[in-house]
Amino acid sequence: METDGQRVIVTVVGQDKVGIIAGVSGILADYSVNILDISQTILQNFFTMIMIVDISQAKVDLQRLQNILKEKGEQIGVKINAQHEDIFKYMHRI
Amino acid sequence: MPINFMPEEIMETIHMVQVENLDIRTITMGISLRDCCDPDIKIVARKIYDKITQKAEKLVQTGENISKEYGIPIINKRIAVTPISLVGESCNNADYVLLAKAMDRAAREVGVNFIGGFSALVHKGFTKGDEYLFSALAQGLAETERVCSSVNIATTKAGINMDAVYRMGKIIKETAELTKKADGLGCAKLVVFCNAPEDNPFMAGAFHGIGEPETVINMGVSGPGVVLHAVRSNPEADFGTLATIIKQTAFKITRMGELVGREAAKRLQVPFGIVDLSLAPTPAIGDSVADILEAMGLEKVGGHGTTAALALLNDAVKKGGAMASSYVGGLSGAFIPVSEDAGMIRAVEQGALCLDKLEAMTCVCSVGLDMIAVPGDTSAETIAAIIADEAAIGMINKKTTAVRIIPVPGKIVGDRVEFGGLLGTAPVMPLHLFSSKAFIQRGGRIPAPLLSLSN
Numbered sequence: 001m002e003t004d005g006q007r008v009i010v011t012v013v014g015q016d017k018v019g020i021i022a023g024v025s026g027i028l029a030d031y032s033v034n035i036l037d038i039s040q041t042i043l044q045n046f047f048t049m050i051m052i053v054d055i056s057q058a059k060v061d062l063q064r065l066q067n068i069l070k071e072k073g074e075q076i077g078v079k080i081n082a083q084h085e086d087i088f089k090y091m092h093r094i
Numbered sequence: 095m096p097i098n099f100m101p102e103e104i105m106e107t108i109h110m111v112q113v114e115n116l117d118i119r120t121i122t123m124g125i126s127l128r129d130c131c132d133p134d135i136k137i138v139a140r141k142i143y144d145k146i147t148q149k150a151e152k153l154v155q156t157g158e159n160i161s162k163e164y165g166i167p168i169i170n171k172r173i174a175v176t177p178i179s180l181v182g183e184s185c186n187n188a189d190y191v192l193l194a195k196a197m198d199r200a201a202r203e204v205g206v207n208f209i210g211g212f213s214a215l216v217h218k219g220f221t222k223g224d225e226y227l228f229s230a231l232a233q234g235l236a237e238t239e240r241v242c243s244s245v246n247i248a249t250t251k252a253g254i255n256m257d258a259v260y261r262m263g264k265i266i267k268e269t270a271e272l273t274k275k276a277d278g279l280g281c282a283k284l285v286v287f288c289n290a291p292e293d294n295p296f297m298a299g300a301f302h303g304i305g306e307p308e309t310v311i312n313m314g315v316s317g318p319g320v321v322l323h324a325v326r327s328n329p330e331a332d333f334g335t336l337a338t339i340i341k342q343t344a345f346k347i348t349r350m351g352e353l354v355g356r357e358a359a360k361r362l363q364v365p366f367g368i369v370d371l372s373l374a375p376t377p378a379i380g381d382s383v384a385d386i387l388e389a390m391g392l393e394k395v396g397g398h399g400t401t402a403a404l405a406l407l408n409d410a411v412k413k414g415g416a417m418a419s420s421y422v423g424g425l426s427g428a429f430i431p432v433s434e435d436a437g438m439i440r441a442v443e444q445g446a447l448c449l450d451k452l453e454a455m456t457c458v459c460s461v462g463l464d465m466i467a468v469p470g471d472t473s474a475e476t477i478a479a480i481i482a483d484e485a486a487i488g489m490i491n492k493k494t495t496a497v498r499i500i501p502v503p504g505k506i507v508g509d510r511v512e513f514g515g516l517l518g519t520a521p522v523m524p525l526h527l528f529s530s531k532a533f534i535q536r537g538g539r540i541p542a543p544l545l546s547l548s549n
């Protein structure tokens with residue numbers, strides 16, 4: 001299940017609390033997903049973390065990673081999406 | 095590698111999908127069946143089944159994979175084939191119901207919910223294959239689940255084939271009767287066109303035109319909810335500003351279609367055809383074209399000003415979308431199917447929206463009188479006259495128009511009909527009670543119009 005690009009945008013939205021970044025980055029490390037950049041901000045009163053990650057060396061494909069992150073999100077009470085970077089490129093850049 | 099996007103941009107995309115119902119309405123694979131001819135109808139049926147199941151084997155799985163990876167829902171995967179009237183023409187006295195059933199089986203096998211192309215193009219007249227198709231049309235729709243049919247009865251260059259119009263009036267009545275246990279559901283899968291596009295990805299009118307390649311991927315995008323949100327967020331904007339906001343939104347929506355279409359075409363090793371720049375409503379709350387028109391300032395859709403509002407909306411969607419895609423085609427415009435749009439249903443039930451206003455609206459948008467339920471005792475001649483009016487609008491204005499009308503057996507004005515799923519709920523609408531019979535029974539063709547001296 002490969003596409004040309006290997007970069008994925010991971011977004012984490014929810015109530016701010018201790019350990020969100022540790023929880024998510026721990027999972028990513030477990031599966032050899034390389035974090036290229038992280039930003040976090042408060043948007044409309046919600047903690048919002050955006051990561052750009054590289055899955056070219058990952059032990060799992062994108063669909064499997066999405067499921068793993070979704071489960072983790074449910075555990076720690078935040079919503080996690082992982083989407084191929086191209087969707088944002090297409091929508092927001094000409 | 096820094097993040098190239100603003101957090102607001104990323105969250106905007108996610109919000110559009112999760113809250114505003116942005117989705118890809120359909121990935122439609124067009125498949126040519128021109129090589130399926132044989133003098134024996136049973137062999138034609140087998141060739142049709144084999145070719146569709148082979149070409150579209152991976153369509154559904156590919157669509158689902160793309161949907162997950164990009165995080166954007168793709169609601170339907172569908173197939174459009176060469177008009178069947180052409181495919182079985184080499185047979186003698188053929189029973190085309192067999193071909194409809196072969197299409198149905200193939201659609202079930204590959205897991206698509208609709209397959210279009212049980213179709214004929216008869217704007218100048220009937221060939222042998224067209225006659226076969228017309229004889230089998232009602233039964234073919236009644237005895238299959240997923241087969242959709244369309245018939246082109248007029249073009250700007252050929253005029254209107256009024257014999258075909260009358261026959262379609264009768265076939266629509268017959269189809270309703272044969273599917274009366276399901277409230278005439280067969281008619282929801284039958285579209286009568288003027289100026290039918292050859293690359294339309296939307297059902298029920300999709301077919302694989304004769305100028306198309308062997309196989310092709312065409313996309314239909316959706317997104318009334320996203321446009322609605324944008325319009326509601328700008329209650330004070332003047333029309334120029336409003337048009338710009340809609341254009342920008344349509345651009346973003348259409349980019350999704352372009353991305354998904356190109357990716358699907360690449361993975362399936364099929365040429366990418368077009369993106370259809372359409373606003374396709376669903377019965378879901380907030381996913382309504384009527385709601386957009388009301389958000390523009392109309393108390394109810396159907397009131398005075400509705401046609402102007404729709405003209406602005408339709409044009410802005412096209413302008414924004416045209417820049418977002420390298421190839422645009424299909425129907426391209428805002429759809430106004432009554433039963434599939436919660437706001438339209440509400441307006442009809444409150445007496446704000448009538449058939450005459452809908453007809454006026456079809457002059458400025460895609461695509462026509464769509465998913466209209468009318469009383470079961472409506473005559474074939476009246477239905478034919480409705481088709482003729484709509485075809486005249488398309489013919490004169492050089493645009494696609496269509497009629498998808500359901501004379502619901504046993505129902506009267508004010509009743510409600512549940513078709514379920516994306517087909518929604520239709521209020522039975524009143525028609526003019528004066529007869530058009532003598533007009534329709536004249537027969538022949540309405541000549542092609544003069545294209546200059548345009549007033």
